Amino acid sequence: MAEQLISLDEFWSLRDQYPMIDARSEGEFAQSHIPGAINIPILNNSERIVVGTLYKEKGSEEATIKGFELVGPRFHLILRETLKKFPDKKIIIYCWRGGMRSQILSWLLSMVGFEVYRLKGGYKTYRTYTFELVRKDWNLIVLGGKTGTGKTRLLQKLQESGEQIIDLEGLANHKGSSFGSIGQPAQPTVEQFENLFAEDLRRLDGKQSIWVENESKKIGRTILPQEFYAQMLSAPLIDIQKSLKERIDLIAEEYAILPADELILAVLRLKKRLGGLRTSQAIEAIVEGNHADWISNMLIYYDKAYSFDLDKHSAGKTIQLDLTGIDPDTSIKKLLDAKTKFHGKHTNPTD
Known part of the structure; x- marks a missing residue:
């Protein structure tokens, strides 16, 4: 034929x-x-x-x-x-x-x-x-929060509730930290990441809001397009607050099941930033299976890094939302209520 x-x-x-x-x-x-x-x-x-x-x-x-x-x-x-x-x-x-x-x-x-x-x-x-598609203008809402506040889970719940989302970490096969590649498939190349990214974007309504998780420009070895990253920095940001215990428990739930040797390697990659003593303490806690100790140790570093990253975002466009002790369904309702503070009743601010 x-x-x-x-x-x-x-x-x-x-x-x-x-x-x-x-x-x-x-x-x-x-x-x-x-x-x-x-x-x-x-x-x-x-x-x-x-x-x-x-x-x-x-x-x-x-x-x-x-x-x-x-x-x-x-x-x-x-x-x-x-x-x-x-x-x-x-x-x-x-x-x-x-x-x-x-x-x-x-x-x-x-x-x-x-x-x-x-x-x-x-x-x-x-x-x-x-x-070209991943470098277009998009109507973003950024979901922020310190490590362990469950941003990815909330993003998935938002999607289930009918909201538009882009899971950047899912596309990158990386959770965005030194520990982020453990248990993940191999990362795509930067070019293939953009292809996957565009495939998701083209299915969305560009006139409506799109939720994304707050990320650094680099997610593992993948790199966000500069134009999209700049939009994230200037977009409204909802900063999730959770108690330290909730955060430690959530991280332990996801990471305690992972191989100890890979967790140790991830700690060693941070040695210059953690210092010798904290690195040794964290490794000892991993070996002993004391997950609360090594996680709280790591959070000292990651919390400082998050505060530094938060300062890059546009002033006056951040809402802090305390979800301590709140169930997932109520959390989503509060997120959607917070969204209206930026966009009113309509998801498109130009309506």
Whole structure:
């Protein structure tokens, strides 16, 4: 069957119906890709370098011939793999710019009866869209609070109540501290994080409020776009207050079950900031299973860091909200009441 070239607008609806193949090299795919795509490289990493070099030195004709020379012997393997993975024979294909690699794969699959939709402009078109989307203006409300106030849990409850949220830590696979990577999957690259971020944003109503958790510019190794981070600093912030005991209990609930050796490594990463004595005390408490002690020790540092971070936010746009001893449902009601102090009855201040 003949292929159909599709625009990015057409792609959004078709992606929910058909699987996707990324025809780029395994290295390009690992760096970033359209979420949900399966990588079936037409040229692998080393072959891509050979063809790219030939293109620069001798032009597209020589590069195309070389590409076929390299990939031709694998045509049968590519067909067998694709037929096994996608027996329905309907597929979306893209490469970097919608050029030679996706064209070759499209032609090859069409020969065995695939219905092929090839993304015009390739991954570059998609990436341009996601890059711009995460740098647009958004109507944010920032949920702040010291470590252990349960911000992520409150964010999830807000979503359950019908509010729009973006879980930055969930997208980054990191909880935003020295301990934040423990028990988490590998972090995405910065570019892939932005793709995931944009995928969530595009599903939201840009005219309505979006809740985000207060974060530093870096979440582990991922980095927030400067434009979005600046919006967070200037947005209204609701600063959650909880008792020290509640905070310690919540942190213990999440971290006491984690391997002691990984907790110790996280403490050692903070040694320069904690000092030798507090570092030793914290490690000893972890070894002994005295979680309240090492957590309270860590909170001395993290509370100071939070106060420093809070000073970066715009003056006059912070509300302190004491949720000490309050159940989750009542906490959400109080958060929504606090939201109206910024936005009135409407979530969009321009209404």
